[in-house]
Amino acid sequence: MKPALPKRLLSRRPGSHKGDYGHVLVIGGAVGYVGAPILCVEAALRSGAGLVSLAVSKEIYPIAACKAPPEIMVHPTQRLPQLLQKADVIALGPGLSRAARPKALVRRLVRSATQPMVVDADGIIALKGLKKLSRPSGAGGMVLTPHPGEMANLLGTAVSKVQANRKKTALQTAKRLNAVVVLKGHKTIVASPVGRTYLNSTGNPGMATAGMGDVLTGVIAALIGQGCDPFTAARAGVYLHGLAGDLAAKEVGETSLTAGDVLRFLPAAFRRVARK
Numbered sequence: 001m002k003p004a005l006p007k008r009l010l011s012r013r014p015g016s017h018k019g020d021y022g023h024v025l026v027i028g029g030a031v032g033y034v035g036a037p038i039l040c041v042e043a044a045l046r047s048g049a050g051l052v053s054l055a056v057s058k059e060i061y062p063i064a065a066c067k068a069p070p071e072i073m074v075h076p077t078q079r080l081p082q083l084l085q086k087a088d089v090i091a092l093g094p095g096l097s098r099a100a101r102p103k104a105l106v107r108r109l110v111r112s113a114t115q116p117m118v119v120d121a122d123g124i125i126a127l128k129g130l131k132k133l134s135r136p137s138g139a140g141g142m143v144l145t146p147h148p149g150e151m152a153n154l155l156g157t158a159v160s161k162v163q164a165n166r167k168k169t170a171l172q173t174a175k176r177l178n179a180v181v182v183l184k185g186h187k188t189i190v191a192s193p194v195g196r197t198y199l200n201s202t203g204n205p206g207m208a209t210a211g212m213g214d215v216l217t218g219v220i221a222a223l224i225g226q227g228c229d230p231f232t233a234a235r236a237g238v239y240l241h242g243l244a245g246d247l248a249a250k251e252v253g254e255t256s257l258t259a260g261d262v263l264r265f266l267p268a269a270f271r272r273v274a275r276k
Contacts, residue, residue, distance in 0.1 A: 028054075148166075
C-alpha cells in the first residue's frame with residue numbers, strides 16, 4: 001500500500017527557496033566508514049532537502065570533504081554547536097563507529113538537541129541500556145531505523161526473537177522509547193508510540209547489501225525537514241526507498257544492485273509517486 005505524501009513534497013511553489021525545504025544535518029563517519037555518511041547526505045539531497053550539512057570527526061574530515069558532493073557543506077564535529085543552531089533535523093549514526101567517544105556524543109545529543117532526529121546504525125547501538133529516551137522539553141520526534149540485529153542488540157535479546165514477532169517488537173519498542181520505530185527487513189514495519197503501524201510493500205532481496213540503511217536514513221530525514229511528522233516521513237521514506245530499489249533492480253538485477261543504484265533511482269521513485 002502506498003502511503004499518501006503531502007502535496008507540497010511533490011509540487012513546489014514558484015516563489016520558494018532552499019530555506020523552505022529544510023536543513024538536514026548528518027552526523028556520522030569514522031575511519032574506514034566514510035562512505036556511510038556520504039550515502040546519507042546524497043539521499044537527503046535527492047529527497048528534496050534544501051540544505052544538507054555533514055559533520056564528521058577531524059580524523060576523516062579531509063577524506064569526507066573530498067568525497068562529498070559539491071552541494072554538501074562538510075564540517076568537523078568541533079563545529080557542532082554552531083551547526084545545531086541552524087539545522088532543522090538531525091540524521092545521527094551512519095558509519096559513526098562504536099567507540100566510547102561517538103557513543104557519548106549520541107547520548108548527549110539525544111538528551112540535549114531539540115530538533116527531530118533519525119537515528120541509525122551505530123547511533124542505535126549507542127542507545128543500548130536506556131530504559132527511555134529523555135528528550136528536552138518541546139523537542140521534535142525521533143525515528144529509529146534498526147535492522148533486526150540492531151534491534152536485538154538494543155533490546156538485549158536474540159535476532160530470532162525479534163524476527164518471530166516483528167510487529168509486536170516494533171510496537172513495544174516504539175511505545176517504551178517514545179519514538180517511531182522502522183524495523184527494517186522483508187516487509188519493513190513502521191510503528192509509532194501511539195500504536196499506529198505500517199507494513200511496507202516495496203523493496204526486494206537485492207537491497208540486502210551495504211549502504212541501503214544509510215540511504216533510507218537520508219530519505220526520512222529530508223522528508224521530516226520538509227515538514228512531515230516523523231511517522232509520515234518514515235512510512236513514505238521506506239516506500240520510496242523500496243520503490244527506488246525495485247526500479248533499479250529492473251535495470252541492473254537484484255544480484256548487482258547497490259546502494260548507489262538506489263540513489264540513482266530515487267528521482268524516478270518520487271516521479272512515480274507524484275503521478276499516482
